[in-house]
Amino acid sequence: MKIRTKTIAIALAASLSAAASAAESDEAALEIKLRELYPATQFSGVHKTEIPELFEVGMGRNIGYTNSEGRYFLFGHVFDMKTQKDLTAARLEELNAVDFSSLPLKDAIKTVSGNGKRVFAVFSDPDCPYCKKLEPELAKLDNVTVYTFLLPLEGLHPDAKRKATHIWCAKDRVRAWNDFMAKGDLPAMKGKECENPIERNVQLGQKLNINGTPTLIAADGRILPGAAPIEQIEKWLDGDRPAAAAAVTRGVN
Numbered sequence: 555m556k557i558r559t560k561t562i563a564i565a566l567a568a569s570l571s572a573a574a575s576a577a578e579s580d581e582a583a584l585e586i587k588l589r590e591l592y593p594a595t596q597f598s599g600v601h602k603t604e605i606p607e608l609f610e611v612g613m614g615r616n617i618g619y620t621n622s623e624g625r626y627f628l629f630g631h632v633f634d635m636k637t638q639k640d641l642t643a644a645r646l647e648e649l650n651a652v653d654f655s656s657l658p659l660k661d662a663i664k665t666v667s668g669n670g671k672r673v674f675a676v677f678s679d680p681d682c683p684y685c686k687k688l689e690p691e692l693a694k695l696d697n698v699t700v701y702t703f704l705l706p707l708e709g710l711h712p713d714a715k716r717k718a719t720h721i722w723c724a725k726d727r728v729r730a731w732n733d734f735m736a737k738g739d740l741p742a743m744k745g746k747e748c749e750n751p752i753e754r755n756v757q758l759g760q761k762l763n764i765n766g767t768p769t770l771i772a773a774d775g776r777i778l779p780g781a782a783p784i785e786q787i788e789k790w791l792d793g794d795r796p797a798a799a800a801a802v803t804r805g806v807n
Contacts (some may be wrong), residue, residue, distance in 0.1 A: 717740055
């Protein structure tokens with residue numbers, strides 16, 4: 555009996571291994587085909603989904619779905635109605651996660667409230683209306699450390715880089731930032747422009763694929779785009795994935 559059981563276990567393991575190899579082969583073959591069909595598109599991986607004949611296709615930090623021929627594409631979110639889970643949101647979170655330890659925090663304005671134990675970063679443009687809407691919500695948070703990276707989107711706001719530079723070069727950057735975002739008061743520039751990280755922040759935003767502001771990044775790498783209300787930010791800081799998933803409907807600039 556023991557020999558028979560062991561034989562069955564070995565056969566089952568071999569069968570599962572073969573199935574896994576076949577799945578990997580299908581994924582690899584489809585990725586090769588997609589690169590041939592669409593040479594201008596940057597593909598970052600192909601994975602089988604739980605839906606028969608439907609493959610998940612990574613394109614940078616975005617996801618699409620296609621059939622085994624790579625001819626038809628679907629874009630949007632896939633939901634498992636039995637478990638009430640947004641499968642696409644979970645995968646996007648994995649793809650877009652940021653290594654927080656790699657962020658150059660010296661290039662950000664540091665604001666501490668309470669014990670500061672909850673840490674996150676914000677990429678914000680001084681001329682972004684949604685960023686101005688977010689600031690009062692952030693001010694309501696307690697026990698947080700916020701690193702604000704000034705990220706002027708010059709294509710939308712031509713004067714934002716100048717303002718960001720003025721704010722960074724102020725004697726009290728936290729006060730200068732708060733005053734400008736609340737009242738539009740810009741500190742005067744004394745003498746020449748100081749050494750500043752604004753251009754580095756722009757390059758960092760491009761590297762992280764941050765295309766809109768405000769964008770929040772948690773210490774564990776999760777991203778929350780847009781001007782969320784405090785209730786949603788609190789849930790997100792506490793690790794609530796649905797709060798982050800809901801953020802895709804909110805405004806960014």
